[in-house]
Amino acid sequence: xxxxxxxxxxxxxxxxxxxxxxxxxxxxxxxxxxxxxxxxxxxxxxxxxxxxxxxxxxxxxxxxxxxxxxxxxxxxxxxxxxxxxxxxxxxxxxxxxxxxxxxxxxxxxxxxxxxxxxxxxxxxxxxxxxxxxxxxxxxxxxxxxxxxxxxxxxxxxxxxxxxxxxxxxxxxxxxxxxxxxxxxxxxxxxxxxxxxxxxxxxxxxxxxxxxxxxxxxxxxxxxxxxxxxxxxxxxxxxxxxxxxxxxxxxxxxxxxxxxxxxxxxxxxxxxxxxxxxxxxxxxxxxxxxxxxxxxxxxxxxxxxxxxxxxxxxxxxxxxxxxxxxxxxxxxxxxxxxxxxxxxxxxxxxx
Numbered sequence: 618x619x620x621x622x623x624x625x626x627x628x629x630x631x632x633x634x635x636x637x638x639x640x641x642x643x644x645x646x647x648x649x650x651x652x653x654x655x656x657x658x659x660x661x662x663x664x665x666x667x668x669x670x671x672x673x674x675x676x677x678x679x680x681x682x683x684x685x686x687x688x689x690x691x692x693x694x695x696x697x698x699x700x701x702x703x704x705x706x707x708x709x710x711x712x713x714x715x716x717x718x719x720x721x722x723x724x725x726x727x728x729x730x731x732x733x734x735x736x737x738x739x740x741x742x743x744x745x746x747x748x749x750x751x752x753x754x755x756x757x758x759x760x761x762x763x764x765x766x767x768x769x770x771x772x773x774x775x776x777x778x779x780x781x782x783x784x785x786x787x788x789x790x791x792x793x794x795x796x797x798x799x800x801x802x803x804x805x806x807x808x809x810x811x812x813x814x815x816x817x818x819x820x821x822x823x824x825x826x827x828x829x830x831x832x833x834x835x836x837x838x839x840x841x842x843x844x845x846x847x848x849x850x851x852x853x854x855x856x857x858x859x860x861x862x863x864x865x866x867x868x869x870x871x872x873x874x875x876x877x878x879x880x881x882x883x884x885x886x887x888x889x890x891x892x893x894x895x896x897x898x899x900x901x902x903x904x905x906x907x908x909x910x911x912x913x914x915x916x917x918x919x920x921x922x923x924x925x926x927x928x929x930x931x932x933x934x935x936x937x938x939x940x941x942x943x944x945x946x947x948x949x950x951x952x953x954x955x956x957x958x959x960x961x962x963x964x965x966x967x
Contacts (some may be wrong), residue, residue, distance in 0.1 A: 621778065641884070648754060651750065651751065651753075652716060655747065656796050657720075660749075666693050667693040668697055670690050671699055680706060686764060693716075694716050706871060709727040718741065722739075723738070740752040753781050766954060777874045795948050798947040799902060799903020801900070803899045803915060809954055812874075817833045818868070823865065826866065834870050836886065836923055837852075837872050848872050854869065855871060855932075874888070891933075896956050897924060902948070904949060911953055919957065934952070934955050936950075
């Protein structure tokens with residue numbers, strides 16, 4: 618009997634000691650992970666801010682794809698919510714209480730397998746125009762029972778840290794796919810209205826067109842601003858010569874203006890006039906890096922339609938969207954205009 622009493626007292630002492638240990642431990646937790654994502658933060662933001670996209674990357678839905686999901690009528694922004702219920706992942710709800718392009722704050726409540734709540738937070742910043750730094754974290758206060766469970770499971774970081782990493786990895790993959798989407802659509806015959814424009818002309822290696830183009834457009838815009846000239850349309854490039862043998866080109870960067878101006882004789886920016894004319898129009902929606910394929914498909918479409926290019930006029934690219942205002946390359950729009958002669962041949966429908 619004495620041994621049993623001693624064992625009983627020992628167990629009581631252990632329980633009391635363990636209880637005191639648990640009670641005095643801080644219940645506060647803040648688990649977070651950071652990742653560099655190869656996409657503009659505006660693209661990443663859409664995957665986080667809109668609960669409709671969450672099943673695509675959620676590490677917990679990946680564990681139980683058959684879980685029941687219900688969403689608020691408005692799935693993005695403040696007051697939107699996401700409710701889940703599953704045999705493996707339990708039941709809970711998360712609601713957005715703050716959202717802007719740099720940060721998102723959400724309240725999360727678990728009802729099964731046990732009641733608990735916490736704060737979910739996101740921080741987004743740009744590492745480069747095409748890269749984002751994203752932090753995903755969860756913080757809160759554990760109850761006595763939860764603290765006891767965490768001792769057994771190795772702590773909150775050990776419990777959910779890998780899930781946060783998995784979620785960020787999947788967001789990265791989806792964001793990269795999103796910015797790579799593009800379409801090329803040969804539209805057919807189009808009448809381009811023409812008009813006056815400011816321009817700069819240069820010769821360049823074909824491989825250096827993009828960098829040259831950016832530099833030249835900045836000079837034309839600066840000239841227009843310094844001389845109070847109103848720009849009247851999207852910028853475009855006229856290709857005067859294209860030498861595939863030597864990989865060179867001569868082109869002009871142009872911006873439409875409302876009326877003719879006469880620049881100072883020392884100015885490198887000049888004023889030109891483009892006659893209205895008949896062109897075959899092709900639209901690239903997506904990253905400009907696909908422009909070579911777009912030109913190829915435009916030429917194929919011209920041949921399919923038995924149209925004849927007009928060598929006396931210059932082909933051109935018109936840049937409908939401004940990349941500085943439209944961060945997702947998948948939404949950039951470039952229009953290709955190839956001058957064609959008038960013929961009586963009917964064109965095919967695309």
